[in-house]
Amino acid sequence: MVTAVTSLGRSGLYDWLMQRVTAVILLAYFLFIGAVVISGPGYAEWSALFSQTWVRVFSMLALLSLGAHAWVGLWAVFTDYFTERMMGSAGNVIRLVAQFVTGIIMFTYTVWGIQILWGL
Amino acid sequence: MLQVSIYRYNPETDAEPYMQDVQVDTGGKDLMVLDVMEMIKAQDTTVVYRRSCREGVCGSDGVNMNGVNGLACVTALSKVVKNNKLVLRPLPGLPVIRDLVVDMSLFYAQYEKVQPYLQNDTPAPAIERLQSPEEREKLDGLYECILCACCSTSCPSFWWNPDRFIGPAGLLQSYRFLADSRDTATEARLAKLDDPFSVFRCHGIQNCVNVCPKGLNPTRAIGHIRNMLLTRAT
Numbered sequence: 378m379v380t381a382v383t384s385l386g387r388s389g390l391y392d393w394l395m396q397r398v399t400a401v402i403l404l405a406y407f408l409f410i411g412a413v414v415i416s417g418p419g420y421a422e423w424s425a426l427f428s429q430t431w432v433r434v435f436s437m438l439a440l441l442s443l444g445a446h447a448w449v450g451l452w453a454v455f456t457d458y459f460t461e462r463m464m465g466s467a468g469n470v471i472r473l474v475a476q477f478v479t480g481i482i483m484f485t486y487t488v489w490g491i492q493i494l495w496g497l
Numbered sequence: 498m499l500q501v502s503i504y505r506y507n508p509e510t511d512a513e514p515y516m517q518d519v520q521v522d523t524g525g526k527d528l529m530v531l532d533v534m535e536m537i538k539a540q541d542t543t544v545v546y547r548r549s550c551r552e553g554v555c556g557s558d559g560v561n562m563n564g565v566n567g568l569a570c571v572t573a574l575s576k577v578v579k580n581n582k583l584v585l586r587p588l589p590g591l592p593v594i595r596d597l598v599v600d601m602s603l604f605y606a607q608y609e610k611v612q613p614y615l616q617n618d619t620p621a622p623a624i625e626r627l628q629s630p631e632e633r634e635k636l637d638g639l640y641e642c643i644l645c646a647c648c649s650t651s652c653p654s655f656w657w658n659p660d661r662f663i664g665p666a667g668l669l670q671s672y673r674f675l676a677d678s679r680d681t682a683t684e685a686r687l688a689k690l691d692d693p694f695s696v697f698r699c700h701g702i703q704n705c706v707n708v709c710p711k712g713l714n715p716t717r718a719i720g721h722i723r724n725m726l727l728t729r730a731t
Contacts, residue, residue, distance in 0.1 A: 379661045379694040389690075389697030390726045453698075457657040 381456075383476055385448050396449045399442035406439035433494045440490040444483040451479050499523050499578065503537060503544065504586040506593050514593065516584075523574065530562055530577065531569040534585070534597075546597035553710055556645030560597050561586040566647040566708040588650035590659065603659040604646045610663060610689075611671035616682035632678035639673035639718060641711050642666060648705035648715055654698040662698035663690075665705035665715030672718035675725060687722075687729055696722055 385392045413426065426432055459472035498520045506514035521536050531551055538544045546569075549555040553571035560569050562577045563584050577583065591599040617626065649655045649664035663671065671690070674680050690696045696719060705715040 378689050379692045381693045384693040387693075389693040389695065390723075390730055392693055393697050393723070394727070452693075453700075457654070460657070462660070463657070 383473075384452055385445060392449045392452075395445055399446040402438055402442040403446060406435060406442075409435070427494070436494055437490070440487060440494075444487055447483060448479065452476065455479075498581075499533065499574070500582045501533060501537060502582070502584045503596075504593075505544070505596055507543070507595050527573050527575045529570055530560070530567075530572045530574065530583070530585070531558055533574065533583065534558075534569055544597075545595045554643065556643035559588050559645040559647045559650070559710075561588055566651045568645060568647070568710040571710060588646055590650045590656035591646070599646075599650075601646060604644075604649055604664070604666065607649070607659070607663045607667040608644065608670060610695075611667050611674070612682070612686070613670045613674065615674065615677060615680050616685075617679055618681055626679045628678055635676045635678070636673060638713055639669060639676065642669055642673075642713060643711060645710060647708045647710060648713075651704040651708045652699075653702070653704070654700065658694060658698055661694035663695050665699070665719070668696060668699070668722060669713060669715040669718045672722050675722060683725075684729075687726055690722060691726055691730070696726070 381387065385395060418426070427436070455472045455475050459475060460468045462468070464471070499522075501519045501521055502516045503519060504514060505511070505517045519537050519540065521533050521540075523533065523536075531548060534544075534546055534548075538546075546560065547557040548570065549557040551558075551570045553568050556568065558569040559566060562569065562572060563579060563582075565577065566588060567577075574583070585597065587593050587597045587599045591601060591603060594600050644666060646666060648669075649659075649666045652665055654662050655664040671686065675683055675686055680686075699716070699719045701716055701719075703716045706713075706717075709715070
Protein backbone atom coordinates (compact mmCIF):
# COMPACT_ATOMS: atom_id res chain seq x y z
CA MET A 378 0.00 0.00 0.00
CA VAL A 379 1.47 3.33 -1.11
CA THR A 380 0.50 6.28 1.07
CA ALA A 381 -0.59 9.57 -0.53
CA VAL A 382 -2.00 12.33 1.67
CA THR A 383 -2.65 14.91 -1.06
CA SER A 384 -4.99 12.88 -3.28
CA LEU A 385 -8.70 13.72 -3.15
CA GLY A 386 -9.93 10.80 -1.06
CA ARG A 387 -6.68 9.03 -0.02
CA SER A 388 -8.06 5.98 -1.82
CA GLY A 389 -7.31 5.18 -5.44
CA LEU A 390 -10.73 3.63 -5.88
CA TYR A 391 -12.50 6.68 -4.42
CA ASP A 392 -10.61 9.08 -6.71
CA TRP A 393 -11.19 6.86 -9.71
CA LEU A 394 -14.94 6.57 -9.04
CA MET A 395 -15.21 10.30 -8.28
CA GLN A 396 -13.52 11.18 -11.55
CA ARG A 397 -15.91 9.00 -13.55
CA VAL A 398 -19.07 10.21 -11.81
CA THR A 399 -18.07 13.87 -12.13
CA ALA A 400 -17.20 13.31 -15.80
CA VAL A 401 -20.75 12.09 -16.46
CA ILE A 402 -22.22 15.11 -14.65
CA LEU A 403 -19.96 17.49 -16.62
CA LEU A 404 -20.90 15.82 -19.91
CA ALA A 405 -24.61 16.19 -19.12
CA TYR A 406 -24.14 19.83 -18.10
CA PHE A 407 -22.10 20.82 -21.15
CA LEU A 408 -24.62 19.14 -23.47
CA PHE A 409 -27.38 21.10 -21.70
CA ILE A 410 -25.53 24.44 -21.86
CA GLY A 411 -24.42 23.70 -25.43
CA ALA A 412 -28.03 23.16 -26.49
CA VAL A 413 -29.02 26.46 -24.82
CA VAL A 414 -26.19 28.36 -26.53
CA ILE A 415 -27.13 26.93 -29.95
CA SER A 416 -30.72 28.14 -29.48
CA GLY A 417 -29.24 31.69 -29.35
CA PRO A 418 -30.81 33.16 -26.20
CA GLY A 419 -30.73 36.89 -25.37
CA TYR A 420 -30.27 38.37 -21.88
CA ALA A 421 -33.91 37.88 -20.95
CA GLU A 422 -33.82 34.17 -21.83
CA TRP A 423 -30.55 33.59 -19.94
CA SER A 424 -31.90 35.43 -16.93
CA ALA A 425 -35.17 33.48 -16.97
CA LEU A 426 -33.30 30.19 -17.32
CA PHE A 427 -30.98 30.87 -14.38
CA SER A 428 -33.77 32.17 -12.17
CA GLN A 429 -35.04 28.59 -11.96
CA THR A 430 -33.77 26.71 -8.93
CA TRP A 431 -33.09 23.44 -10.78
CA VAL A 432 -30.76 25.22 -13.25
CA ARG A 433 -28.86 26.80 -10.36
CA VAL A 434 -28.59 23.46 -8.56
CA PHE A 435 -27.46 21.74 -11.78
CA SER A 436 -24.88 24.50 -12.39
CA MET A 437 -23.64 24.24 -8.80
CA LEU A 438 -23.35 20.49 -9.16
CA ALA A 439 -21.35 20.93 -12.36
CA LEU A 440 -19.08 23.49 -10.72
CA LEU A 441 -18.32 21.22 -7.75
CA SER A 442 -17.82 18.31 -10.14
CA LEU A 443 -15.36 20.39 -12.15
CA GLY A 444 -13.40 21.12 -8.97
CA ALA A 445 -13.22 17.47 -7.91
CA HIS A 446 -12.48 16.31 -11.47
CA ALA A 447 -9.71 18.87 -11.89
CA TRP A 448 -8.14 17.97 -8.56
CA VAL A 449 -7.97 14.26 -9.35
CA GLY A 450 -6.64 14.92 -12.85
CA LEU A 451 -4.09 17.58 -11.95
CA TRP A 452 -2.99 15.59 -8.91
CA ALA A 453 -2.11 12.73 -11.27
CA VAL A 454 -0.24 15.10 -13.61
CA PHE A 455 1.68 16.75 -10.76
CA THR A 456 2.66 13.43 -9.18
CA ASP A 457 3.87 12.24 -12.59
CA TYR A 458 6.11 15.16 -13.48
CA PHE A 459 6.91 17.21 -10.37
CA THR A 460 8.57 14.52 -8.29
CA GLU A 461 11.72 13.92 -6.33
CA ARG A 462 12.55 11.24 -8.86
CA MET A 463 12.38 13.66 -11.81
CA MET A 464 13.91 16.83 -10.33
CA GLY A 465 15.47 16.06 -6.97
CA SER A 466 14.18 17.45 -3.68
CA ALA A 467 12.94 20.60 -5.49
CA GLY A 468 10.28 18.36 -7.05
CA ASN A 469 8.39 17.97 -3.78
CA VAL A 470 8.39 21.73 -3.16
CA ILE A 471 7.24 22.54 -6.71
CA ARG A 472 4.51 19.88 -6.50
CA LEU A 473 3.15 21.10 -3.17
CA VAL A 474 3.17 24.72 -4.38
CA ALA A 475 1.39 23.68 -7.61
CA GLN A 476 -1.22 21.75 -5.59
CA PHE A 477 -1.69 24.68 -3.21
CA VAL A 478 -2.21 27.11 -6.11
CA THR A 479 -4.63 24.66 -7.77
CA GLY A 480 -6.55 24.36 -4.50
CA ILE A 481 -6.79 28.15 -4.09
CA ILE A 482 -8.02 28.57 -7.68
CA MET A 483 -10.64 25.85 -7.25
CA PHE A 484 -11.83 27.28 -3.95
CA THR A 485 -12.05 30.79 -5.46
CA TYR A 486 -14.04 29.58 -8.47
CA THR A 487 -16.39 27.65 -6.22
CA VAL A 488 -17.14 30.58 -3.90
CA TRP A 489 -17.36 32.98 -6.84
CA GLY A 490 -19.69 30.54 -8.61
CA ILE A 491 -21.99 30.43 -5.56
CA GLN A 492 -22.04 34.23 -5.52
CA ILE A 493 -22.95 34.42 -9.22
CA LEU A 494 -25.53 31.64 -9.17
CA TRP A 495 -27.37 32.59 -6.03
CA GLY A 496 -26.76 36.35 -6.30
CA LEU A 497 -25.65 36.70 -2.68
CA MET B 498 23.41 -3.84 -46.14
CA LEU B 499 21.16 -3.13 -43.18
CA GLN B 500 21.93 0.14 -41.38
CA VAL B 501 21.84 -0.47 -37.64
CA SER B 502 22.16 2.21 -35.00
CA ILE B 503 22.85 0.68 -31.61
CA TYR B 504 22.83 2.29 -28.16
CA ARG B 505 26.24 2.04 -26.51
CA TYR B 506 27.15 2.84 -22.94
CA ASN B 507 29.91 1.45 -20.79
CA PRO B 508 29.95 3.35 -17.48
CA GLU B 509 33.61 2.42 -16.92
CA THR B 510 34.85 4.11 -20.09
CA ASP B 511 32.06 6.36 -21.47
CA ALA B 512 31.13 9.72 -20.00
CA GLU B 513 27.66 9.37 -21.53
CA PRO B 514 25.71 7.03 -23.83
CA TYR B 515 26.03 7.35 -27.62
CA MET B 516 24.58 5.72 -30.73
CA GLN B 517 26.95 3.60 -32.82
CA ASP B 518 26.28 3.02 -36.53
CA VAL B 519 26.94 -0.49 -37.79
CA GLN B 520 26.34 -2.09 -41.18
CA VAL B 521 25.14 -5.67 -41.24
CA ASP B 522 24.94 -7.96 -44.27
CA THR B 523 21.71 -9.89 -43.84
CA GLY B 524 22.10 -11.57 -47.24
CA GLY B 525 18.60 -10.37 -48.09
CA LYS B 526 17.08 -12.75 -45.55
CA ASP B 527 14.26 -11.82 -43.18
CA LEU B 528 16.27 -12.59 -40.05
CA MET B 529 15.19 -12.11 -36.46
CA VAL B 530 16.56 -9.01 -34.75
CA LEU B 531 18.56 -11.23 -32.38
CA ASP B 532 20.39 -12.73 -35.38
CA VAL B 533 21.42 -9.21 -36.40
CA MET B 534 22.58 -8.50 -32.82
CA GLU B 535 24.71 -11.66 -32.92
CA MET B 536 26.23 -10.48 -36.23
CA ILE B 537 27.04 -7.11 -34.66
CA LYS B 538 28.64 -8.88 -31.70
CA ALA B 539 30.77 -10.91 -34.12
CA GLN B 540 32.04 -7.61 -35.57
CA ASP B 541 32.48 -5.88 -32.21
CA THR B 542 32.73 -8.17 -29.21
CA THR B 543 32.30 -5.32 -26.72
CA VAL B 544 28.55 -5.03 -27.52
CA VAL B 545 26.57 -6.36 -24.55
CA TYR B 546 22.99 -7.62 -24.36
CA ARG B 547 21.06 -10.36 -22.57
CA ARG B 548 19.84 -13.46 -24.39
CA SER B 549 19.25 -17.09 -23.63
CA CYS B 550 16.71 -19.38 -25.27
CA ARG B 551 16.39 -17.50 -28.60
CA GLU B 552 12.79 -18.64 -29.03
CA GLY B 553 10.62 -16.26 -27.02
CA VAL B 554 10.38 -18.38 -23.89
CA CYS B 555 12.96 -17.03 -21.45
CA GLY B 556 12.19 -13.32 -21.82
CA SER B 557 15.83 -12.21 -21.59
CA ASP B 558 16.22 -10.23 -24.80
CA GLY B 559 13.55 -7.58 -24.40
CA VAL B 560 14.84 -4.49 -26.27
CA ASN B 561 13.49 -1.40 -27.95
CA MET B 562 13.53 -1.88 -31.74
CA ASN B 563 12.77 1.20 -33.85
CA GLY B 564 10.86 2.62 -30.90
CA VAL B 565 8.81 -0.48 -30.07
CA ASN B 566 9.56 -2.88 -27.22
CA GLY B 567 9.71 -6.58 -28.00
CA LEU B 568 11.75 -9.76 -27.82
CA ALA B 569 14.60 -9.54 -30.33
CA CYS B 570 14.56 -13.33 -30.88
CA VAL B 571 10.98 -13.52 -32.14
CA THR B 572 10.77 -10.18 -33.95
CA ALA B 573 11.49 -10.46 -37.68
CA LEU B 574 13.30 -7.60 -39.40
CA SER B 575 10.34 -7.20 -41.75
CA LYS B 576 8.16 -6.31 -38.75
CA VAL B 577 10.29 -3.41 -37.46
CA VAL B 578 12.74 -2.20 -40.13
CA LYS B 579 11.73 0.89 -42.09
CA ASN B 580 13.85 2.41 -44.89
CA ASN B 581 16.54 -0.21 -44.30
CA LYS B 582 17.26 1.27 -40.85
CA LEU B 583 17.11 -0.43 -37.45
CA VAL B 584 17.57 1.49 -34.20
CA LEU B 585 18.29 -0.67 -31.14
CA ARG B 586 17.93 0.79 -27.65
CA PRO B 587 17.60 -0.70 -24.17
CA LEU B 588 14.11 -1.00 -22.65
CA PRO B 589 13.08 2.57 -21.74
CA GLY B 590 12.70 3.86 -18.19
CA LEU B 591 15.05 1.49 -16.36
CA PRO B 592 18.67 2.35 -15.44
CA VAL B 593 21.19 1.09 -18.03
CA ILE B 594 23.95 -1.19 -16.72
CA ARG B 595 25.74 -1.42 -20.04
CA ASP B 596 24.69 -1.12 -23.72
CA LEU B 597 21.33 -2.95 -24.04
CA VAL B 598 21.39 -4.40 -20.52
CA VAL B 599 19.08 -2.67 -18.02
CA ASP B 600 18.81 -2.95 -14.24
CA MET B 601 15.51 -4.76 -13.62
CA SER B 602 15.52 -4.30 -9.81
CA LEU B 603 12.60 -1.83 -9.81
CA PHE B 604 10.60 -4.15 -12.05
CA TYR B 605 11.23 -7.15 -9.79
CA ALA B 606 10.49 -5.13 -6.64
CA GLN B 607 7.00 -4.42 -8.02
CA TYR B 608 6.56 -8.08 -8.95
CA GLU B 609 7.53 -9.07 -5.41
CA LYS B 610 4.94 -6.65 -3.98
CA VAL B 611 1.99 -8.60 -5.40
CA GLN B 612 3.15 -11.79 -3.64
CA PRO B 613 3.12 -13.89 -6.81
CA TYR B 614 2.54 -17.25 -5.17
CA LEU B 615 -0.47 -19.24 -4.09
CA GLN B 616 -1.64 -18.53 -0.55
CA ASN B 617 -4.09 -20.86 1.13
CA ASP B 618 -4.52 -21.14 4.88
CA THR B 619 -6.86 -24.16 4.87
CA PRO B 620 -5.37 -27.60 5.69
CA ALA B 621 -3.67 -29.16 2.68
CA PRO B 622 -5.62 -32.08 1.18
CA ALA B 623 -3.98 -35.51 0.92
CA ILE B 624 -3.11 -35.23 -2.77
CA GLU B 625 -3.73 -31.81 -4.32
CA ARG B 626 -6.06 -28.82 -4.36
CA LEU B 627 -8.53 -29.50 -7.13
CA GLN B 628 -9.86 -27.01 -9.65
CA SER B 629 -12.73 -27.42 -12.06
CA PRO B 630 -11.92 -26.90 -15.76
CA GLU B 631 -13.97 -23.66 -15.60
CA GLU B 632 -11.94 -22.37 -12.64
CA ARG B 633 -8.71 -23.29 -14.39
CA GLU B 634 -9.84 -21.50 -17.54
CA LYS B 635 -9.87 -18.19 -15.67
CA LEU B 636 -6.06 -18.35 -15.45
CA ASP B 637 -5.61 -18.49 -19.23
CA GLY B 638 -4.06 -15.30 -20.53
CA LEU B 639 -2.55 -14.64 -17.10
CA TYR B 640 -0.11 -17.42 -16.26
CA GLU B 641 1.76 -17.24 -19.59
CA CYS B 642 3.71 -14.08 -18.68
CA ILE B 643 7.49 -14.55 -18.95
CA LEU B 644 8.44 -11.31 -17.15
CA CYS B 645 10.38 -9.85 -20.08
CA ALA B 646 9.37 -6.33 -18.92
CA CYS B 647 8.42 -5.18 -22.42
CA CYS B 648 5.00 -4.04 -21.14
CA SER B 649 5.99 -2.21 -17.97
CA THR B 650 8.85 -0.37 -19.73
CA SER B 651 6.48 0.82 -22.47
CA CYS B 652 4.10 2.32 -19.89
CA PRO B 653 4.48 6.08 -19.16
CA SER B 654 2.88 5.65 -15.72
CA PHE B 655 5.61 3.12 -14.91
CA TRP B 656 8.33 5.44 -16.28
CA TRP B 657 7.27 8.27 -13.95
CA ASN B 658 6.45 6.17 -10.87
CA PRO B 659 8.30 2.84 -11.10
CA ASP B 660 8.60 2.77 -7.31
CA ARG B 661 4.88 3.25 -6.63
CA PHE B 662 2.89 2.02 -9.64
CA ILE B 663 3.04 -1.78 -9.82
CA GLY B 664 2.95 -1.71 -13.60
CA PRO B 665 1.21 -3.97 -16.13
CA ALA B 666 3.43 -7.04 -15.60
CA GLY B 667 3.02 -7.00 -11.81
CA LEU B 668 -0.71 -6.33 -12.02
CA LEU B 669 -1.26 -9.15 -14.52
CA GLN B 670 0.37 -11.49 -11.98
CA SER B 671 -1.61 -9.90 -9.16
CA TYR B 672 -4.84 -10.75 -10.97
CA ARG B 673 -3.53 -14.23 -11.80
CA PHE B 674 -3.65 -14.98 -8.04
CA LEU B 675 -6.79 -12.94 -7.33
CA ALA B 676 -8.57 -15.06 -9.97
CA ASP B 677 -7.22 -18.37 -8.69
CA SER B 678 -9.98 -20.43 -7.00
CA ARG B 679 -7.38 -22.07 -4.73
CA ASP B 680 -6.05 -18.80 -3.30
CA THR B 681 -7.65 -17.63 -0.04
CA ALA B 682 -5.74 -14.34 0.42
CA THR B 683 -8.01 -12.33 -1.92
CA GLU B 684 -9.10 -9.85 0.75
CA ALA B 685 -5.55 -9.19 1.97
CA ARG B 686 -4.32 -8.85 -1.61
CA LEU B 687 -7.04 -6.33 -2.51
CA ALA B 688 -6.47 -4.33 0.69
CA LYS B 689 -2.91 -3.64 -0.44
CA LEU B 690 -4.00 -2.31 -3.84
CA ASP B 691 -6.55 0.35 -2.87
CA ASP B 692 -4.23 3.37 -2.97
CA PRO B 693 -3.93 6.03 -5.71
CA PHE B 694 -0.72 4.56 -7.15
CA SER B 695 -0.49 0.76 -7.13
CA VAL B 696 -3.36 0.05 -9.55
CA PHE B 697 -4.97 3.39 -10.31
CA ARG B 698 -1.98 4.92 -12.07
CA CYS B 699 -3.13 2.88 -15.05
CA HIS B 700 -4.93 5.27 -17.40
CA GLY B 701 -5.76 2.52 -19.87
CA ILE B 702 -3.61 3.64 -22.81
CA GLN B 703 -2.82 -0.03 -23.60
CA ASN B 704 0.85 0.33 -24.62
CA CYS B 705 1.30 -2.90 -22.65
CA VAL B 706 -1.24 -4.76 -24.77
CA ASN B 707 0.39 -3.40 -27.90
CA VAL B 708 3.89 -4.73 -27.13
CA CYS B 709 3.32 -8.00 -25.22
CA PRO B 710 5.24 -10.68 -27.16
CA LYS B 711 2.96 -13.35 -25.70
CA GLY B 712 -0.21 -11.55 -26.80
CA LEU B 713 -1.47 -11.03 -23.25
CA ASN B 714 -3.77 -8.22 -22.12
CA PRO B 715 -2.65 -6.56 -18.85
CA THR B 716 -5.16 -3.70 -19.30
CA ARG B 717 -8.04 -6.19 -19.12
CA ALA B 718 -6.55 -7.78 -15.99
CA ILE B 719 -6.23 -4.32 -14.40
CA GLY B 720 -9.90 -3.69 -15.25
CA HIS B 721 -10.83 -6.93 -13.44
CA ILE B 722 -8.81 -5.85 -10.36
CA ARG B 723 -10.60 -2.48 -10.41
CA ASN B 724 -13.97 -4.23 -10.55
CA MET B 725 -13.00 -6.48 -7.63
CA LEU B 726 -11.97 -3.41 -5.61
CA LEU B 727 -15.24 -1.70 -6.52
CA THR B 728 -17.34 -4.72 -5.55
CA ARG B 729 -15.46 -5.06 -2.28
CA ALA B 730 -15.95 -1.39 -1.35
CA THR B 731 -19.55 -0.74 -2.39
